[in-house]
Amino acid sequence: MERIITRFVMALRERGVRISPGETIDAVHALALIGVGERESVRALLRLTLVKNVNDIPAFEEVFHRFFSSSQLGGMGLDTADILNAMIHIVEGEQLKAEKHRTKEKDEPLLAVDEEFTDEDLENLVGLEESEEDAAGADIMVQLDGFRGRMDKAEPSDYQMKSPPTVSFARNLGAGMQLSFKPEEIADMQEVVYRMLVRIRKDVQRMKEMESRGKLHVIRTIQKNYRHGMVPFLLSLRRKRKEKPRLVVFCDVSFSVSYATRFMLLMLHTLQNRVMDVRSFVFNREIVEITGMLRNMPVNSLLETIDRGDIINLDDNSDYGNTFRAFKEKHLENMRGKPAIIIMGDARNNYNEAEEWALEEIREKAGYMLWLTPEERDLWKRGDCLIDLYGSYCDRVEVVRDVEGLSRIVEDLFYTLYDHQDTRAWKGNRRKAEAEEAGEEWNYYKLPKAAASPNVTQESPSSAVWRERYGTYYRKR
Amino acid sequence: MITEEKVKELLRCGGYIADEAIATAVFLALQMDKPILIEGPPGVGKTALAKTLSSVLDFPLVRLQCYDGIDEGKALYDWEYGKQLLYTQLLRTQLDSYLSVSADLREAVERLSAEESLFFSLNFLVQRPILRSFMSDKKSLLLIDEIDRSGDEFEALLLECLSDFQVSIPELGVIEARQKPLVVLTSNGTRMISDALRRRCLFLYIGYPDLDREVAIVCARFPDICETLAEQMVHFLRKARELNLRKPPSLSETIDWAHVLSILRAERLTPEVVANTVGAIAKHQADLKQVNELASQVLPE
Numbered sequence: 001m002e003r004i005i006t007r008f009v010m011a012l013r014e015r016g017v018r019i020s021p022g023e024t025i026d027a028v029h030a031l032a033l034i035g036v037g038e039r040e041s042v043r044a045l046l047r048l049t050l051v052k053n054v055n056d057i058p059a060f061e062e063v064f065h066r067f068f069s070s071s072q073l074g075g076m077g078l079d080t081a082d083i084l085n086a087m088i089h090i091v092e093g094e095q096l097k098a099e100k101h102r103t104k105e106k107d108e109p110l111l112a113v114d115e116e117f118t119d120e121d122l123e124n125l126v127g128l129e130e131s132e133e134d135a136a137g138a139d140i141m142v143q144l145d146g147f148r149g150r151m152d153k154a155e156p157s158d159y160q161m162k163s164p165p166t167v168s169f170a171r172n173l174g175a176g177m178q179l180s181f182k183p184e185e186i187a188d189m190q191e192v193v194y195r196m197l198v199r200i201r202k203d204v205q206r207m208k209e210m211e212s213r214g215k216l217h218v219i220r221t222i223q224k225n226y227r228h229g230m231v232p233f234l235l236s237l238r239r240k241r242k243e244k245p246r247l248v249v250f251c252d253v254s255f256s257v258s259y260a261t262r263f264m265l266l267m268l269h270t271l272q273n274r275v276m277d278v279r280s281f282v283f284n285r286e287i288v289e290i291t292g293m294l295r296n297m298p299v300n301s302l303l304e305t306i307d308r309g310d311i312i313n314l315d316d317n318s319d320y321g322n323t324f325r326a327f328k329e330k331h332l333e334n335m336r337g338k339p340a341i342i343i344m345g346d347a348r349n350n351y352n353e354a355e356e357w358a359l360e361e362i363r364e365k366a367g368y369m370l371w372l373t374p375e376e377r378d379l380w381k382r383g384d385c386l387i388d389l390y391g392s393y394c395d396r397v398e399v400v401r402d403v404e405g406l407s408r409i410v411e412d413l414f415y416t417l418y419d420h421q422d423t424r425a426w427k428g429n430r431r432k433a434e435a436e437e438a439g440e441e442w443n444y445y446k447l448p449k450a451a452a453s454p455n456v457t458q459e460s461p462s463s464a465v466w467r468e469r470y471g472t473y474y475r476k477r
Numbered sequence: 478m479i480t481e482e483k484v485k486e487l488l489r490c491g492g493y494i495a496d497e498a499i500a501t502a503v504f505l506a507l508q509m510d511k512p513i514l515i516e517g518p519p520g521v522g523k524t525a526l527a528k529t530l531s532s533v534l535d536f537p538l539v540r541l542q543c544y545d546g547i548d549e550g551k552a553l554y555d556w557e558y559g560k561q562l563l564y565t566q567l568l569r570t571q572l573d574s575y576l577s578v579s580a581d582l583r584e585a586v587e588r589l590s591a592e593e594s595l596f597f598s599l600n601f602l603v604q605r606p607i608l609r610s611f612m613s614d615k616k617s618l619l620l621i622d623e624i625d626r627s628g629d630e631f632e633a634l635l636l637e638c639l640s641d642f643q644v645s646i647p648e649l650g651v652i653e654a655r656q657k658p659l660v661v662l663t664s665n666g667t668r669m670i671s672d673a674l675r676r677r678c679l680f681l682y683i684g685y686p687d688l689d690r691e692v693a694i695v696c697a698r699f700p701d702i703c704e705t706l707a708e709q710m711v712h713f714l715r716k717a718r719e720l721n722l723r724k725p726p727s728l729s730e731t732i733d734w735a736h737v738l739s740i741l742r743a744e745r746l747t748p749e750v751v752a753n754t755v756g757a758i759a760k761h762q763a764d765l766k767q768v769n770e771l772a773s774q775v776l777p778e
Contacts, residue, residue: 018672020676022676023676026509026511026679029509030505030508030509033504033505033508033509034481034501034504034505040497041481041497041501044497044498044501044502045501045505047498047680048498048501048502048505048679048680048681049505049679051680052514052672052675052676052678052680053675053680054516054666054682057682201629227558227559228558228559228562229559229562229563231558231562233558295667
């Protein structure tokens with residue numbers, strides 16, 4: 001029986017469901033308790049013990065159906081004695097392993113099944129239900145399914161975690177029509193964001209410790225220690241409380257940048273409400289707020305909704321000028337505080353009005369403005385790209401190529417926002433330590449700026465004069 | 478020996494109509510001493526399952542409502558500083574006489590430190606829900622409600638409790654559960670729960686019930702509602718769930734609505750009845766309108 005479960009688990013892992021050996025043991029254990037009975041109860045049982053995530057349920061159902069309706073086990077020896085022997089062997093091995101963790105009486109049911117296991121049960125187990133199709137044909141179908149799409153690229157298999165997970169924007173441009181994600185992409189992304197969050201959280205903790213070096217707040221301390229008879233066990237200090245940084249994000253969802261945008265959206269989805277207060281908008285010609293949807297919907301169904309054009313019409317070409325004006329008219333007034341604004345897009349305006357005055361007004365209300373573009377610098381001056389114009393209103397313009405880069409930039413932004421006088425000293429140390437730790441990665445992060453510097457030096461003299469007069473390099477058109 | 482069928486039957490007695498997956502989960506949780514993590518949309522009976530279980534199995538319910546910022550002082554245990562202080566004050570005179578026999582300061586300190594554990598004993602320990610359920614002599618049901626509202630730190634704190642059923646208190650050592658409680662965790666899925674915690678639990682997803690089960694639930698709860706009305710209601714609500722409402726009506730709304738209709742002694746559904754009772758199903762201004770429109774479309778006058 002263990003073999004069957006193990007094979008089943010392997011099949012699930014191949015579909016991208018993460019299952020640990022501990023869960024496999026649980027499944028076997030549970031199967032021993034309930035016994036191999038009806039198909040339905042076995043299904044419920046395996047689902048309870050193996051699947052730990054709602055999103056994995058469809059994959060499970062599919063694999064279960066495939067696995068237990070085609071009698072894949074034909075190749076194995078069907079001799080009851082053999083299987084029982086193998087089973088006892090494995091169960092004993094497991095008992096040895098499990099003994100440390102489980103109490104004695106827990107082992108009994110595991111043994112009990114060996115005695116009760118009859119030929120009939122075995123029949124049940126092997127072909128939980130007879131498949132209507134020709135069994136051999138089904139088998140081949142299954143194998144074909146397994147091979148499909150694997151020929152074109154050599155990749156580590158799905159159930160081995162890639163370390164470190166890197167997901168590139170450049171890849172797979174052909175599939176850019178679809179915004180929705182493959183499960184492994186989501187997993188990788190969550191991994192990247194999770195690591196970023198852990199880093200940030202550690203530092204926030206440190207910052208909070210720094211903050212606690214304040215003056216004593218006498219009244220609050222007394223109130224807090226009322227139940228301790230006014231003996232100050234818990235101190236309360238006067239400190240300036242930093243609010244969660246506010247962030248407003250615009251994502252271009254038009255076709256040209258959709259692949260990068262989907263990562264941005266996924267990142268926002270993961271970030272939402274964890275360390276920042278984020279408001280998100282998508283646009284191409286119109287602009288629509290999706291903050292609520294990001295919060296309440298699973299990311300894939302949100303992206304599918306966008307794909308279907310339910311939120312904004314995807315057939316429109318992006319019109320940045322119109323977008324900025326619309327934002328200024330509809331949303332600028334109820335923007336609270338001085339949020340940081342991130343704009344994700346290639347600034348290809350399709351020769352519409354630039355309306356940069358709207359962006360300038362938005363800039364006045366923002367604490368910080370960052371433009372992210374998936375396009376390389378070399379391409380900026382070609383065609384309808386307005387990034388030089390729009391970039392002049394931004395504090396920073398960055399090229400993002402992959403998720404790592406994106407998460408770096410967001411992390412960097414976070415520190416900029418959370419900046420605190422006390423924290424500057426250790427921030428430098430942290431950077432240094434991280435650079436040593438990460439080695440190459442750090443250099444890579446600096447590369448885009450270094451690569452850009454020749455560009456600046458090659459300016460024509462007239463533009464240098466221009467720059468002197470107007471102060472910014474970006475206004476040059 | 479308890480079986481799955483028996484679990485189902487027991488739950489039915491408590492007014493909870495369980496499906497196969499729920500019954501299996503409860504049965505396995507009881508047999509394997511594993512916590513159940515229940516996920517699902519709000520109002521499908523996650524917490525109700527725990528409450529019903531506690532009443533039908535006669536396990537005292539210990540409930541821990543999670544919120545942002547919950548910590549071990551609120552969930553596991555706390556020291557009763559006030560009482561400790563009071564005792565020190567009261568015992569001061571006793572201490573004088575107790576220590577006066579000692580020859581020098583060194584001996585006095587030794588004598589005192591020998592008694593130190595007195596102040597860090599169970600006497601001064603406030604038991605918070607998790608510890609309380611571990612310490613109870615009767616097997617209890619520990620409901621950790623809406624775990625997704627708590628922070629990551631709290632999740633990490635739960636790991637030890639849920640896998641080994643023990644609580645480590647630095648001053649006292651490890652306290653093991655006298656009776657391993659049946660643990661039920663619920664989550665609305667607003668935040669991803671870490672894999673480490675998921676791994677320690679049986680994962681049960683409760684979605685909206687299927688048609689037959691929902692009708693059965695209504696009939697079981699409100700015997701005076703006839704089956705045709707129940708079916709009509711359920712059909713209507715299932716359509717309403719597809720409407721893309723801001724707050725889709727859940728099972729708890731079905732039950733509320735059935736309650737309302739049974740009080741009003743409605744015989745069958747008409748657009749008018751829906752319009753009068755729409756507050757029980759739709760919880761947003763915009764939703765009200767959509768539900769009413771649906772009623773005028775699908776229901777006979």
